[in-house]
Amino acid sequence: MEKFKTILSSAVPLPIEEVDTDQIIPARFLKATTREGFGENLFRDWRFHPDGSPKQDFILNNPIYTGTILVAGKNFGCGSSREHAAWALADYGFRVVVSSFFADIFRGNALNNGILPVQVTDAFLQVLFLAIEKDPETPIQVDLENQEISLPATGEKTYFDIDPYKKLCLLNGYDDIEYLLSLKPQIEAFEKQLIH
Amino acid sequence: MGKTLFDKIWDAHVVTQVQGGMKVLYIDRHFIHEVTSPQAFDGLEQRNIPVFRTQKTIATADHNVPTINQHLPIAEPLSRFQVDKLTENCDKFGVNLYGLGHQYQGIVHVIGPELGITQPGMTIVCGDSHTSTHGAFGCIAFGIGTSQVEQVLATQCLLQTRPKRMRITIDGKLQAGVLSKDIILYIISKLSASGGTGYFVEYAGSAISSLSMEARMTICNMSIEMGARGGLIAPDDITFDYVKGRLFAPQGADWDFKLAYWKTLYSDPDAKFDQEYYFDADDIAPMVTYGTNPGMGIKVTDQIPQPEEANQVTFNKALNYMGVESGESLMGKTIEYVFIGSCTNSRIEDLRMVAEYVKGKQKAPHVSAMIVPGSKQVEMQVKAEGLDEIFKAAGFEFREPGCSACLGMNEDKIPKGAYCVSTSNRNFEGRQGPGARTILASPLTAAAAAIAGKIVDVRSHLN
Numbered sequence A: 001m002e003k004f005k006t007i008l009s010s011a012v013p014l015p016i017e018e019v020d021t022d023q024i025i026p027a028r029f030l031k032a033t034t035r036e037g038f039g040e041n042l043f044r045d046w047r048f049h050p051d052g053s054p055k056q057d058f059i060l061n062n063p064i065y066t067g068t069i070l071v072a073g074k075n076f077g078c079g080s081s082r083e084h085a086a087w088a089l090a091d092y093g094f095r096v097v098v099s100s101f102f103a104d105i106f107r108g109n110a111l112n113n114g115i116l117p118v119q120v121t122d123a124f125l126q127v128l129f130l131a132i133e134k135d136p137e138t139p140i141q142v143d144l145e146n147q148e149i150s151l152p153a154t155g156e157k158t159y160f161d162i163d164p165y166k167k168l169c170l171l172n173g174y175d176d177i178e179y180l181l182s183l184k185p186q187i188e189a190f191e192k193q194l195i196h
Numbered sequence B: 001m002g003k004t005l006f007d008k009i010w011d012a013h014v015v016t017q018v019q020g021g022m023k024v025l026y027i028d029r030h031f032i033h034e035v036t037s038p039q040a041f042d043g044l045e046q047r048n049i050p051v052f053r054t055q056k057t058i059a060t061a062d063h064n065v066p067t068i069n070q071h072l073p074i075a076e077p078l079s080r081f082q083v084d085k086l087t088e089n090c091d092k093f094g095v096n097l098y099g100l101g102h103q104y105q106g107i108v109h110v111i112g113p114e115l116g117i118t119q120p121g122m123t124i125v126c127g128d129s130h131t132s133t134h135g136a137f138g139c140i141a142f143g144i145g146t147s148q149v150e151q152v153l154a155t156q157c158l159l160q161t162r163p164k165r166m167r168i169t170i171d172g173k174l175q176a177g178v179l180s181k182d183i184i185l186y187i188i189s190k191l192s193a194s195g196g197t198g199y200f201v202e203y204a205g206s207a208i209s210s211l212s213m214e215a216r217m218t219i220c221n222m223s224i225e226m227g228a229r230g231g232l233i234a235p236d237d238i239t240f241d242y243v244k245g246r247l248f249a250p251q252g253a254d255w256d257f258k259l260a261y262w263k264t265l266y267s268d269p270d271a272k273f274d275q276e277y278y279f280d281a282d283d284i285a286p287m288v289t290y291g292t293n294p295g296m297g298i299k300v301t302d303q304i305p306q307p308e309e310a311n312q313v314t315f316n317k318a319l320n321y322m323g324v325e326s327g328e329s330l331m332g333k334t335i336e337y338v339f340i341g342s343c344t345n346s347r348i349e350d351l352r353m354v355a356e357y358v359k360g361k362q363k364a365p366h367v368s369a370m371i372v373p374g375s376k377q378v379e380m381q382v383k384a385e386g387l388d389e390i391f392k393a394a395g396f397e398f399r400e401p402g403c404s405a406c407l408g409m410n411e412d413k414i415p416k417g418a419y420c421v422s423t424s425n426r427n428f429e430g431r432q433g434p435g436a437r438t439i440l441a442s443p444l445t446a447a448a449a450a451i452a453g454k455i456v457d458v459r460s461h462l463n
Helices: A084-092 A104-111 A122-134 A164-172 A176-182 A184-191 B005-011 B038-047 B077-093 B108-114 B129-137 B146-155 B180-191 B213-226 B237-243 B252-262 B309-322 B348-358 B376-384 B387-393 B443-452
Strands: A007-009 A011-014 A069-072 A096-099 A116-119 A140-143 A148-151 A156-159 B014-017 B023-026 B029-032 B057-060 B096-098 B123-126 B140-143 B157-160 B164-171 B199-204 B230-232 B275-280 B287-289 B297-299 B337-340 B368-371 B419-422 B437-440
Touching: A011 A122, A069 A122, A069 A140, A084 A104, A096 A122, A104 A116, A104 A164, A122 A148, A122 A156, A176 A184, A176 B146, A176 B157, A184 B014, A184 B023, B005 B140, B005 B199, B005 B230, B029 B108, B029 B146, B038 B077, B038 B146, B057 B108, B077 B096, B108 B123, B108 B129, B108 B213, B108 B376, B123 B129, B129 B140, B129 B213, B129 B230, B129 B237, B140 B230, B146 B157, B164 B180, B180 B213, B180 B275, B180 B287, B180 B297, B199 B213, B213 B230, B213 B237, B213 B348, B237 B252, B337 B348, B337 B443, B348 B376, B348 B387, B348 B443, B376 B387, B419 B443
Parallel strands: A011 A069, A069 A096, A096 A116, B029 B057, B029 B123, B057 B096, B123 B140, B164 B199, B164 B275, B199 B230, B337 B368, B337 B419, B419 B437
Antiparallel strands: A007 A140, A140 A148, A148 A156, B014 B023, B023 B157, B287 B297, B287 B437
């Protein structure tokens, strides 16, 4: 996994709540057996007409919004456990998703793919939406080390939570699997007491 | 202080704790399917490591399979490639596969319980959010991503944060025509699609303990639809009777040993939950959804509510997609499709209930009605009981097992703009196909809609 460094970027606003992983990547695009290439179908049915032409009113098709940060309404990533949703966001180029609430499985999948889910209050989320609306190029800074998201233009900032272990993994580019593999002897010993 | 059912199982599976609080959780059983496993096997291959405990992983093909002509090669090349890839990976890594055509093939969450693989007190995961289904047996069962599938294949363990504990108690007796599907749709409509996030939910109360195992599975199955990682129900005699004698169930002295343990699996009277809800079974009516998440549900006799100010944009977007309005009743609404199937409602009891209802009746001429069994075993049982003949006579199509029209991945899709009353679990935009409009309901409400050609209150149409 790539190391996560402080990000300073403009953001793409998606002020919709309950964005489920079927919207992020519809099931009919889950037939691939590798992790690559899902970005082109990110938000497929919101982004494109059935004939493949772009829907002009969708945010990703609006050239004034760019950047590696997605700011979305609450309960982002609910529904299916498909990690393809995280792969699609990463493949498209997003490194951070900001929301006032994340679905559990999506949060884990994002973290396992170097995408940082930043959970903020409803009020701060509105601050971000307004700032982006006012100036689509306004930079947003996401500082993982200090667990802080801020708007350098106005100085507004807030702290966000992250599990200390997952933070360490992101900052250093570690995968869970390396750690788990290092525990093999302990796992084997534990198995002796299992009931099932 | 006493322990909750969840805590008892969780504590028995913690291998060690990571600095910062995450736990290394041992996983007793791991189900895999063709869609969320190929990249995990690739990962093992790249690291050159084997599957750690091959006997604890069980594979089947379900999401991407056609539900007709399963004896023929899969027509769609990408689907065929993915299903073949699963076979290849299982062969290479020594994982037991119930592939297409196998007598034990079916939807992962149907075959696990029916084969006796799912047993009380286990930790169970699968790269599928409806793994919560297995919680009906008193298991910690939850969906995971593909990176985690790889971790379980490699180490039989996962890194997990301990969730909060919620209990939902439902006491009383259900009205005739009200099913366990209505219970869970009712609960989600009360708690919203995110009300359970961060929690594991224990379902309790007399309205739950009186349910059959299959009805309990329907409830736990949809725990994820309110954001909960999983749901569980304390195992009891109904559970033990269900498990006993199944293919992989313990036998003899092993059965006695495990049964004694399983009987300790309940929340102690003084156990404390982070959150508790109470509902009255008598208040639950047949439910239907009107929007694009499972929290947007109403009693079939109610009107679609007005939006709350805070979420107007999302609410109106959903109603616009569904072609409905606030204040409208769905009763009498013409529907074009009925789908009875999915890991929520495709078990033999569901199909027996539907057969009993539609026997001697005829579906409305403008409705396409499809019944898809959850597994080969269910399909064979349906045929043994002659239910397929009843379905056929009533104008319903009876298919072969798979996830089918639940997720718009395989060939079974609902056309753009069409209304489908579905016994599945998700009414998301495009879930059943681009532009498809899903109305979630119980198998009885779905069957009644197929016959009437519109949405009806099944309570006034019971045989």
